[in-house]
Amino acid sequence: MGQIILRLDRVMADRKISLNELSEKVGVSNVNLSKMKNGKMGIFWNTGKIDGGR
Numbered sequence: 001m002g003q004i005i006l007r008l009d010r011v012m013a014d015r016k017i018s019l020n021e022l023s024e025k026v027g028v029s030n031v032n033l034s035k036m037k038n039g040k041m042g043i044f045w046n047t048g049k050i051d052g053g054r
Contacts, residue, residue: 008037 012022019037023030035041 008033 008022012019017025019030019033023033026033028036032041
């Protein structure tokens with residue numbers, strides 16, 4: 001399975017945005033964004049498929 005690598009530090013620096021500002025813009029708590037940024041939390045997407053896509 002493929003892997004998505006988060007580079008929040010780089011994106012935040014390029015856009016000159018703080019973790020608090022990003023949190024407000026994307027609707028994710030500061031705590032969870034911090035965990036994502038530090039690799040302590042994964043992200044999962046709901047594809048809408050039920051029963052493995054059958």
